[in-house]
Amino acid sequence: MTYCVAIKVDAGLIFCSDSRTNAGVDQVSTYSKMYHFGITGDRQLVINSAGNLATTQSVIAKIRKDIKDGADVSLATVESIHDAADYVGEISIAIQEKHAQHNTNVSFEASFLLGGQIGTEPPAVMLIYPQGNHITSSDQTPYLQIGESKYGKPILDRILKPDTGLDTASLCALVSMDSTMKSNLTVGPPIELMTYATNSGVTQHSIFEADNQYLRELTKSWDRLIVEAFLQLPPVGFIPST
Amino acid sequence: MTYCVAIKVDAGLIFCSDSRTNAGVDQVSTYSKMYHFGITGDRQLVINSAGNLATTQSVIAKIRKDIKDGADVSLATVESIHDAADYVGEISIAIQEKHAQHNTNVSFEASFLLGGQIGTEPPAVMLIYPQGNHITSSDQTPYLQIGESKYGKPILDRILKPDTGLDTASLCALVSMDSTMKSNLTVGPPIELMTYATNSGVTQHSIFEADNQYLRELTKSWDRLIVEAFLQLPPVGFIPST
Numbered sequence: 001m002t003y004c005v006a007i008k009v010d011a012g013l014i015f016c017s018d019s020r021t022n023a024g025v026d027q028v029s030t031y032s033k034m035y036h037f038g039i040t041g042d043r044q045l046v047i048n049s050a051g052n053l054a055t056t057q058s059v060i061a062k063i064r065k066d067i068k069d070g071a072d073v074s075l076a077t078v079e080s081i082h083d084a085a086d087y088v089g090e091i092s093i094a095i096q097e098k099h100a101q102h103n104t105n106v107s108f109e110a111s112f113l114l115g116g117q118i119g120t121e122p123p124a125v126m127l128i129y130p131q132g133n134h135i136t137s138s139d140q141t142p143y144l145q146i147g148e149s150k151y152g153k154p155i156l157d158r159i160l161k162p163d164t165g166l167d168t169a170s171l172c173a174l175v176s177m178d179s180t181m182k183s184n185l186t187v188g189p190p191i192e193l194m195t196y197a198t199n200s201g202v203t204q205h206s207i208f209e210a211d212n213q214y215l216r217e218l219t220k221s222w223d224r225l226i227v228e229a230f231l232q233l234p235p236v237g238f239i240p241s242t
Numbered sequence: 243m244t245y246c247v248a249i250k251v252d253a254g255l256i257f258c259s260d261s262r263t264n265a266g267v268d269q270v271s272t273y274s275k276m277y278h279f280g281i282t283g284d285r286q287l288v289i290n291s292a293g294n295l296a297t298t299q300s301v302i303a304k305i306r307k308d309i310k311d312g313a314d315v316s317l318a319t320v321e322s323i324h325d326a327a328d329y330v331g332e333i334s335i336a337i338q339e340k341h342a343q344h345n346t347n348v349s350f351e352a353s354f355l356l357g358g359q360i361g362t363e364p365p366a367v368m369l370i371y372p373q374g375n376h377i378t379s380s381d382q383t384p385y386l387q388i389g390e391s392k393y394g395k396p397i398l399d400r401i402l403k404p405d406t407g408l409d410t411a412s413l414c415a416l417v418s419m420d421s422t423m424k425s426n427l428t429v430g431p432p433i434e435l436m437t438y439a440t441n442s443g444v445t446q447h448s449i450f451e452a453d454n455q456y457l458r459e460l461t462k463s464w465d466r467l468i469v470e471a472f473l474q475l476p477p478v479g480f481i482p483s484t
Binding site: 222 | 456
């Protein structure tokens with residue numbers, strides 16, 4: 001399994017991904033799910049991936065090959081994040097269909113988060129479904145998730161607004177990841193965080209290993225703070241039974 | 243969809259259920275999923291249900307009929323919570339198989355939480371799977387869930403211990419329900435709470451309607467307290483990029 005979240009606030013974009021892959025409980029590996037494609041002064045693009053590892057690796061390989069070969073359509077040439085999502089969706093569909101020709105019992109599905117800024121267009125994030133179509137975020141829902149998304153959703157709903165700062169949004173992504181790791185064994189470190197400040201033209205990439213001191217302190221603090229918050233709730237007021 | 247949670251602590255048992263059922267988004271109804279079977283001085287049993295509404299209603303009807311008819315095996319005669327779970331599991335399987343004879347495209351599956359105390363046996367809770375088999379809780383995991391369980395799981399993991407008091411466990415169940423309702427439209431009020439203090443021989447039943455003042459205050463307080471807790475977290479400490 002996997003958990004990735006992409007956040008779009010006015011101040012910029014945040015991407016956060018775990019690094020655990022598994023095919024059964026005894027075949028667990030560590031793979032980064034964070035990919036960066038940038039042309040200094042022109043565009044910064046980030047992709048997170050979830051789903052069949054063979055599919056996601058093939059998709060990323062094809063994206064890289066198109067850039068290297070100077071293809072007419074590639075992440076180096078598309079004119080908007082929307083076109084970038086179309087392009088990645090088409091590659092994903094083609095690879096899934098190729099694999100499915102020989103085997104219909106296995107799911108070759110993959111999902112992607114894609115975001116960034118191209119030229120002076122506003123930054124955007126997209127969720128690309130296994131079917132190749134995609135959605136973007138909104139002011140009411142300033143984030144997108146792929147993989148094991150439920151455990152980490154409540155904190156995103158409570159904290160994120162369009163005017164949330166990048167540091168707060170980063171922290172929110174990490175807390176969302178922490179809740180997910182606590183509840184699902186197939187989501188695990190290293191945790192990667194990629195931040196992009198609107199119009200900055202530069203991404204900042206951080207990797208938190210399992211023994212990272214900040215991550216451990218964050219987990220411990222959140223545990224304690226949640227319990228303290230819980231203890232401040234109004235005691236249960238029973239109402240008459242029917 | 244549905245969300246029900248059953249908690250077993252040393253002090254007793256807590257059951258909490260929502261009341262929304264849906265077959266498509268335009269066929270939404272309100273049905274209680276909380277059932278009580280008690281013989282004063284002898285046993286107190288509670289059942290929560292999730293899944294196909296026709297199946298769960300037929301199972302409850304059969305349980306009631308067996309008690310009324312004085313059947314050899316019924317919730318009035320079983321000698322342990324384990325035997326009660328076996329009995330309910332067998333009824334559930336029989337009803338699912340009956341319906342599936344004529345239609346294999348629809349899921350007739352149902353899950354149940356069953357718990358209580360029989361005579362001087364220790365109280366216990368069981369989760370009965372659609373396959374009719376069942377599991378009980380443990381000191382490490384003093385709760386069981388059916389339905390839409392992921393959103394409300396983190397708070398249960400953080401708060402519940404065997405020595406948690408009944409009031410705190412009730413509050414924890416309501417907060418777990420609140421997180422679930424916030425994230426999933428198909429889980430909704432009225433919220434029912436059934437508490438049983440070990441060896442008391444009496445259950446207490448509370449119903450919180452959508453406009454219940456306590457429930458609204460709880461939701462508002464929890465929203466505020468979570469945000470306050472979040473703001474006390476250590477600020478993101480970026481580590482050097484690779």
